[in-house]
Amino acid sequence: MRNIRLIFIFCFLGLMLMLQGRLGETAVQAAPVGSGSVPRVNVPYTTAVEPNIPVPDRAITWFGQVGPTTQSYADVRFIYNSEKLHVVFHIIDRYLFYDVTPTPAEMPNWDAATIYLDLDGNSGSTPDGNAYRFMGQLSSLNDSRTGFDVAYVGNGSGWTQTSLDFETFIGTQTTNGLNNTTGDDDGWNLNIRIPWSSLGLSGPPAEGTVWGLGLTLHDEDGTAHENRHWPESLNSTSPASWGQLHFGLPSYTPPGGVSGSSTLVIRDGENGAVVPDGHVGGGTLCGDAWPYWEDWGTTNYAHASQVNIQNQWNLGDWPCFSKYYITFPLDALPPGQAVVSASLSMYHFGNSLPSEAEPSLIQVFTVASDWNENSIVWNNAPRPLENVARTWVDPIPAGGSGKFVTWDLSAAVAEAYANGQPLRLALYSADNAMHSGKYFAASETFNPERRPTLEITYGSAYGFTVSVDQVVQTAVPGSSAQYELTVLPTGGFGTAVTFQANSVPSGVNVTIPPGGVTPPGSKTITISHTNPSQTVGGLYAVPITVSGDGVQRTLTLYLLVNGSQTFLPLTQR
Incomplete structure (x- = not known):
């Protein structure tokens, strides 16, 4: 034995x-981008003030699923200025229900959303006095928001309700109003604004500060209730199980003492490289599937030669939302090297309704897990690990020529290489305008030169x-x-x-x-x-x-x- x-x-x-x-x-x-397997949101700073806080500039993350009844999904946008932290949940949900006179204890039983913050970082087994919890419940647009939101502060073992100053605002996309299932709704958004003074601060944290961050989506559909979390393993009373909120955008400084310089180009089909990719969600035809609620979240676009990246503030057009996933192998990068720089180039050839299209700030995210091109869909695609790059993409006028768009991925490549992993990416935007879709050539496009390309400059570390x-x-x-x-x-x-x-x-x-x-x-x-x-x-x-x-x-x-x-x-x- x-x-x-x-x-x-x-x-x-x-x-x-x-x-x-x-x-x-x-x-x-190699200096890591962020926190390994812990999800992180890098939040940009803006000098703008209300009501002119820009939308496309915001960081975004997402979680949840789109489905016929019990499923719900959220895009969550983040930005901060000298006065407040701004967080907006955009929630795709077929049926919207709210308690017209909720107590704080009842709010999580209805359509609501919660954000958790820990000023000490994502550490500790219980929330202390530097941990905060802010919740907002859905309400009618005609209702005063008094009584529909609540704040808590950590007490060393759990949460104590407090009267901290913060604001919540909501918007809805409904067919026959709230609290019924007689028609399909589209969803709702919750805007949370938290003054720095409510967190005991005189102004915004210094750039580079890392807080603990957790998100929960509470969903009531009339016959069933569910909670979805970011990260998935979140425990509301254990900050160590939360993700991270990093103030400022990431940067990369190449290691010193690098000798020599070589360039590696990775694209599908070149030197035997296999670069799987695919878009999920609406694709280029806003899903082209009815009924949307039953089929949209599970639609696969394997072997597409063209892909779309699209988002919008108005949830009435959620079937047009589209993300893009791609994975680059790094095994052709020799051992013992240092990444000096790296960039992703994609060929942009068109966009939604050119006459009304606006520029899009398309963001790149790392993801932690593998996926299969023949089975990846909106509802099973990997969640983002970290937003690592962003680039403005101008629309191409009708009949205009295509062009290459590039993103600086030096830090992301260095971290993946140091960890012995492929570079797994997702691309999405926090756009607000209609017709924001931007069309790109994919790995299976007929012209190899237009396929997504990762170019790495490296030397001996x-x-x-x-x-x-x-x-x-x-x-x-x-x-x-x-x-x-x-x-x-x-x-x-x-x-x-x-x-x-x-x-x-x-x-x-x-x-x-x-x-x-x-x-x-x-x-x-x-x-x-x-x-x-x-x-x-x-x-x-x-x-x-x-x-x-x-x-x-x-x-x-x-x-x-x-x-x-x-x-x-x-x-x-």
């Missing part, structure tokens, strides 16, 4: 160990790579194993590096010969098991940190005691 358990553990860890070894060999220093001859070794109780670590310089690195085992697990000792190594060079490290009489199996993980001249790499070595040699090839392919 002991051997069976060891074999299972070893097989389970096989993939992880292979990845660990690969990352140890190719890791480079200043630093070094670390590899090991055998990352996992077996031993009998009381014996030892030796690991040879090889260090190779990149980017002109010529400083001696040191080796250190910082976290040695109980049951083993680690011996590292004294002295540094100037790359290229190697160091032999010995891991010794300390209990000759041990009868049970054990897998010991020993992180080794190699550092020099401000550069640091970590590689984990594994000693398997009382394991089976038969299964070692699983980790060595």
Whole structure:
């Protein structure tokens, strides 16, 4: 039974160990765009004041689904100025219901929306006095908003209702009014304006400040109720489960000491690259599917040669909303490199109703998960991880020539490369005008030169790579194993590096010969098991940190005691 358990553990860890070894060999220093797998909204600043706060300039994120009854979806737009934080939920919802005389406790049981803020960031197991919760419920346009919104402040274990000053406004798109299912509605919007003074601040946070952020969409449809969250795992009383609100737009500074310069061009079909893409939502024909509520959210446009990116403030035209997804492989980028710059270029050839079209500020987002071109739809497309770039796209007049549009994705490419991941992107806008759709050539367009293209300029990063001859070794109780670590310089690195085992697990000792190594060079490290009489199996993980001249790499070595040699090839392919 002991051997069976060891074999299972070893097989389970096989993939992880292979990845660990690969990352140890190719890791480079790169400033991450944001927060890894934690969703983030980078909020722009505007000098404009009410009522002239611009709409297209706002950051946007989204969550939820469009469906026949119990499903609901929200675009959430963000911007801030010297006075307030402005947040607007645009909610696509077939049936709109509200309590005409709600208590604060009853509001989440109807159509409503909540924003959570934590001035200490997305950390902590409970909301303290720097955490806030603002909620607004749907109401009739003729109703005073008094009694339809409420604020809370954290108390160390949960929430306490408070009389903080903030504003909510609503707009609706209905067929036969609220609180009935006799006709299809389109949805509603909730505008929340939070003065800095209500958060104990004299003005806006400094650029670069990161707060905790959570969003909840409460949906009542007459016969069923649901809550949808951003992030999906949000716990309203645990800020550590929230996402992030970052003040200001992201930027990128290439790492110093980069030597050499090369350019890599990635587009579908070039040098064997496969670049899947597709749009979801209305496409170029506003869905072209009736009934919309049953079919629109699950419509797939696999192998489309042209794609559309479109949004609008007026929810009456929600079937025209369209997002675009594309994934670029980065495996052609050699190991040990530093990204100097990177840009996405797309060929823009047309737009909705050219005579009335206005410029669009199209935003680029990273997404964390893979998707399938043959099955991606609005309702299953990955949520955005972070808004990382934006570019104004002017409309093309009727009969006008197409043109390439570019976005700076240097930071996003650097982060994806450092994490050993492909560059997964989504494109969308926060437009307010009708006829905002912008049409682009897709990966499957007939002209290869017009396909979406990622161009990366890179050089050798200043630093070094670390590899090991055998990352996992077996031993009998009381014996030892030796690991040879090889260090190779990149980017002109010529400083001696040191080796250190910082976290040695109980049951083993680690011996590292004294002295540094100037790359290229190697160091032999010995891991010794300390209990000759041990009868049970054990897998010991020993992180080794190699550092020099401000550069640091970590590689984990594994000693398997009382394991089976038969299964070692699983980790060595």
